[in-house]
Amino acid sequence: MKRKSFGNMQCPVARSLELVGEWWSILILRDAMHGLTRFDEFEKSLEIAPNMLTRRLTSLVSSGLLERKKYQDHPPRYEYILTKKGKDFRPVLVSLLAWGNQYLAPEGKSVLLVDSQSETIIDPILVDRNSKKPLTRISSRFVPGPKANKETIARINFANERKPKKIK
Amino acid sequence: MKRKSFGNMQCPVARSLELVGEWWSILILRDAMHGLTRFDEFEKSLEIAPNMLTRRLTSLVSSGLLERKKYQDHPPRYEYILTKKGKDFRPVLVSLLAWGNQYLAPEGKSVLLVDSQSETIIDPILVDRNSKKPLTRISSRFVPGPKANKETIARINFANERKPKKIK
Numbered sequence: 400m401k402r403k404s405f406g407n408m409q410c411p412v413a414r415s416l417e418l419v420g421e422w423w424s425i426l427i428l429r430d431a432m433h434g435l436t437r438f439d440e441f442e443k444s445l446e447i448a449p450n451m452l453t454r455r456l457t458s459l460v461s462s463g464l465l466e467r468k469k470y471q472d473h474p475p476r477y478e479y480i481l482t483k484k485g486k487d488f489r490p491v492l493v494s495l496l497a498w499g500n501q502y503l504a505p506e507g508k509s510v511l512l513v514d515s516q517s518e519t520i521i522d523p524i525l526v527d528r529n530s531k532k533p534l535t536r537i538s539s540r541f542v543p544g545p546k547a548n549k550e551t552i553a554r555i556n557f558a559n560e561r562k563p564k565k566i567k
Numbered sequence: 568m569k570r571k572s573f574g575n576m577q578c579p580v581a582r583s584l585e586l587v588g589e590w591w592s593i594l595i596l597r598d599a600m601h602g603l604t605r606f607d608e609f610e611k612s613l614e615i616a617p618n619m620l621t622r623r624l625t626s627l628v629s630s631g632l633l634e635r636k637k638y639q640d641h642p643p644r645y646e647y648i649l650t651k652k653g654k655d656f657r658p659v660l661v662s663l664l665a666w667g668n669q670y671l672a673p674e675g676k677s678v679l680l681v682d683s684q685s686e687t688i689i690d691p692i693l694v695d696r697n698s699k700k701p702l703t704r705i706s707s708r709f710v711p712g713p714k715a716n717k718e719t720i721a722r723i724n725f726a727n728e729r730k731p732k733k734i735k
Contacts, residue, residue, distance in 0.1 A: 409677045411667025422584040433726030490693045494658040499579025508712035509577045509719050521695040525658045528690040544676035558601030
């Protein structure tokens with residue numbers, strides 16, 4: 400079954416999903432952030448079929464998350480390097496990691512994030528860049544932006560009416 | 568084409584992807600965080616086929632992200648409420664929102680996150696809960712956790728050899 404295209408939806412979450420495309424793409428991005436660059440490295444790490452891997456890499460290149468660079472002339476060989484847009488996807492992966500560690504690792508954690516210098520285990524949370532205030536469902540809410548169309552405005556207004564109220 | 572199951576992969580990112588299942592699930596979670604609870608509300612917001620919506624809601628209930636509650640007896644009617652596990656998925660959505668706003672809204676932003684009290688626009692970043700230090704590719708790295716198997720250890724060690732080095 401062909402899924403609906405989300406690209407024409409205005410919501411930035413829907414658009415992100417449209418672009419990243421499918422789970423394989425996210426796992427390729429994960430491996431790219433780990434430093435993998437070559438076709439055979441991705442193939443081995445992901446145990447993915449070569450035709451599927453080709454398709455996903457091509458899609459990530461055309462979406463601007465990966466750049467394809469020749470690293471050898473005879474025979475020609477290419478590697479796939481994260482662009483800034485690709486690198487900036489890291490918080491999504493770290494958030495997935497944190498959630499997976501919290502809920503889907505009953506036998507104990509298999510992957511942790513640590514501080515590069517102190518090796519202290521990191522517990523990732525979202526805050527506002529300026530105030531450093533943690534973002535919760537109570538402390539933050541969604542509002543229509545300057546370019547919101549009437550569907551987006553209606554959806555968010557509905558949302559804010561239903562939102563849990565702040566305790567006064 | 569049936570996609571491979573990621574559930575038996577040890578990586579918490581892969582397991583999260585397995586559980587949330589597909590893009591529709593993430594958009595349902597987004598709407599649930601906006602306060603939608605009823606079948607017809609999701610149907611209208613997402614313009615999703617009823618049989619697909621039923622399937623995704625059932626899957627989110629059995630994964631423990633939504634709880635199905637009867638809100639009316641005659642005739643019986645149900646609503647879908649986020650569990651704690653579902654609510655804790657919010658940072659993934661906020662990270663997708665931030666990335667989408669940065670890269671996929673050339674015409675301007677249609678959805679923003681603001682502080683509930685001050686209405687200041689929030690720029691979400693990930694930090695460590697204790698040190699409040701922002702998490703970058705340089706300041707943080709992945710390490711095998713206590714329950715890592717040998718494949719996970721090999722993948723992460725490879726990753727760390729390739730990792731961009733800290734500037735001394």
